[in-house]
Amino acid sequence: xxxxxxxxxxxxxGFIGMTIPLSSALADLDIQRISxxxxxxxxxxxxxxxxxxxxxxxxxxxxxxxxxxxxxxxxCATTVKDEGGIWDWDGEMAGLxxxxxxxxxxxxxxGYQFYDKESGKGHITDIRTTRPTDKNACLEASVDKTVxxxxxxxxxxxxxxxxxxxxxxxxxxxxxxxxxIFADAPSVLDTGHMPALDTCGGHVDPGGWYHxxxxxxxxxxVYDHEHVQxxxxxxxxxxxMFAYAFDGFPIYGSVDQNGVIxxxxxxxxxxxxxxxDNPEGAxxxxxxxxxxxxxxxxxxxxxxxxxxxxxxxxIGAANSxxxxxxxxxxxxxxxxxxxxxxxxxxxxxxxxNGGRALDISAAAKDLDVTEAELKAVxxxxxxx
Numbered sequence: 253x254x255x256x257x258x259x260x261x262x263x264x265x266g267f268i269g270m271t272i273p274l275s276s277a278l279a280d281l282d283i284q285r286i287s288x289x290x291x292x293x294x295x296x297x298x299x300x301x302x303x304x305x306x307x308x309x310x311x312x313x314x315x316x317x318x319x320x321x322x323x324x325x326x327x328c329a330t331t332v333k334d335e336g337g338i339w340d341w342d343g344e345m346a347g348l349x350x351x352x353x354x355x356x357x358x359x360x361x362x363g364y365q366f367y368d369k370e371s372g373k374g375h376i377t378d379i380r381t382t383r384p385t386d387k388n389a390c391l392e393a394s395v396d397k398t399v400x401x402x403x404x405x406x407x408x409x410x411x412x413x414x415x416x417x418x419x420x421x422x423x424x425x426x427x428x429x430x431x432x433i434f435a436d437a438p439s440v441l442d443t444g445h446m447p448a449l450d451t452c453g454g455h456v457d458p459g460g461w462y463h464x465x466x467x468x469x470x471x472x473x474v475y476d477h478e479h480v481q482x483x484x485x486x487x488x489x490x491x492x493m494f495a496y497a498f499d500g501f502p503i504y505g506s507v508d509q510n511g512v513i514x515x516x517x518x519x520x521x522x523x524x525x526x527x528x529d530n531p532e533g534a535x536x537x538x539x540x541x542x543x544x545x546x547x548x549x550x551x552x553x554x555x556x557x558x559x560x561x562x563x564x565x566x567i568g569a570a571n572s573x574x575x576x577x578x579x580x581x582x583x584x585x586x587x588x589x590x591x592x593x594x595x596x597x598x599x600x601x602x603x604x605n606g607g608r609a610l611d612i613s614a615a616a617k618d619l620d621v622t623e624a625e626l627k628a629v630x631x632x633x634x635x636x
Contacts, residue, residue: 279409279502279529279530279534279535279536280407280408281311281405281406281407281408281409281496281500283295283296283297283311283313283407285428285493285496286311286313286315286426286428286430287319287428287429287430289319289320289321289322289429289430290315290316290318290319290320290429290430290431291313291314291315291316291430292314292315292316292400293314295311295312295313296311296312297309297310297311297312297407298310298311298312298404300404300406300555300556300558301555301556302406302410302553302554302555302556303553303554303555303556304410304412304413304553306410306553308406308407308408308410308555309406309407309408310404310405310406310407310555310558311404311405311407312402312403312404313402313403313404313405313426313430314400314401314402314403315400315401315403315426315430315431315432316397316399316400316401316430316461317395317396317397317398317399317400317401317460317461317462318395318431318461318462319429319430319431322429322431322462323485324450324452324454324455324456324462325337325392325450326450327351327390327392327448327449327450327455327456328351328374328376328390328391328392328446328448329351329352329353329356329367329374329390330373330374330376331367331371331372331373331374332353332356332357332367332372332373332374333353333372334352334374335350335351335352336350336351336352336390336448337350337351337448337449337450337451337455337482338350338351338448338449338450338451338453338480338482338543339351339355339440339446339448339449340436340437340543340544341355341359341440342439342440342441343362343364343440343441344362345358345362347478348474348478348480348542348543349480350480350481350482351390351446351448356374359388364388364440364444365386365387365388366388366389366390366446374390375388375389375390376389376390376391376392377389377390377391377392377445378392378393378394379391379392379393379447379458380393380394380396380456380458380459380460380565381394384445387444388440388444388445388446389444389445389446390445390446390448391445391446391447391448392447392448392455392456393455393456393457393458393459393460394456394460395456395460395461395462396459396460396461396563396564397460398562399459399460399461399561399562399563400561400562401432401461401559401560401561401562401568402559402560402561403426403432403558403559404555404557404558404559405425405426405496405498405500405555405558406499406500406552406553406554406555407500408500409499409500409501409535409552409553410499410500410552410553411551411552411553412499412550412551412552412553415519415520415549415550415551416549416550416554417548417549418435418546418547418548418549418550419435419436420435420436420437420438420439421434421435421436421437421438421567422434422435423435423498423554423558423559424495424497424498424503424546424547424550425495425496425497425498425503426495426496426498427464427468427494427495428493428494428495428496431454431462431463431464431468432461432463432464432559433463433464433465433495433503433546434463434464434465434567435465435544435546436465436544437449437455437465449465449466451471451482451483451484451485452464452466452468452471452484452485452486453465453466453467453468453471453484453543453544454466454468457563457566457567458565458566459561459563459564459565459566459567459568459569460563460566461561461563461566463567465544465546466543466544466545466546467494467495467503467505467506467539467545467546468484468486468494469486469487469488469489469492469494469505470488470489470490470492470494470505470506470539470545471484471488471545472484472488472490473488473490473505473506473539473541473545474541474542474543474545477541477542478542478543489505490505490506490507490511490539491504491505491507491508491509491511491528492504492505493527493528493529493536494539497537497547497550497552498550498554498555498558498559499550499551499552499553499554500552501522501535501536501537501550501551501552502527502529502534502536502537503536503537503538503539503546503547504527504536504537504538504539505538505539506538506539506540506541506545507538508525508526508527508538509526509527509528513538513541514538517538518551519548519549520537520547520548520549520550520551521537521538521539521540521547521548522535522536522537522538522547522551523535523536523538524536535551537551584598584602584631586629586631587629587630587631590629591619591621591625591626591629593619597619598619601615601618601619602615610630612626612627
């Protein structure tokens, strides 16, 4: 068995401008930190293979569709007069909004009609069971209590040669409460629909299980920074550890243990410093003060096949490319397969180069294909 050679790893000079021994720069993952309220069975230590081909040991976690005692919602506004969750709007007048009359009226004026003008009733679709019939629908999914989710996290993090960008719906990590974490949700500009988040920054996948799109235990910092009137029912602590990323590194709130926002963060919002869990100092990520307040990339190497579910659809399902997250977004899986690139790379090229208002030339260059090849595989998008 080929294990990680610790002597070969002198780590992370680029993080803070100096070389630090591996033993003082890394902190092993503690499998007992994941809440028992979420676990279907006790966590295991198993052999796994990292994406760089290294054989190592991983923590294996099998979690429920939703932890016991976690209250979720509201998501969509039942009527234009009601107040739902939140949404990070990226169109004209971009910003983080509470889903309420003011926001929905603004969207209506911009040409996105999420409620019936006569009755005031919201256009709401349970995306787990139904496809939207409205041009613009607020999406929320009912839970499937039978779903099991399996996650693999490296016990000893390994620095990657290059960081991995976290595009739309990319896998970020597993929260200590046992809830999976994913990057930014699909844009209304790309789908025409809004997969609403609750005030803790989470929602239910079309497969029927709940997940985060934010550092939920420090989301108050975001609300204060962006002047949003909303509260998350979870205890808020900006210096606390929130999760383990899929590369095994911890994710903390927006401040160091001294209560100060760090100024030496790298491009992934990480650095080496002392924490309550590791007073001697170790590499970890921090939440940001803007939404989504998650790392924008991963510095380490993740395990192969590190996320799967028993759900019939959605992320991690056997047919995850058919139905997907957030409903009827373009079928990028087929396009990526045709071009011979990964789904993540294809999604990232589309989102980085305009999304709906796609710069074909720039996206084709990022994918190393011709403009004609890209145009030939692009699925049709909803129009405004």
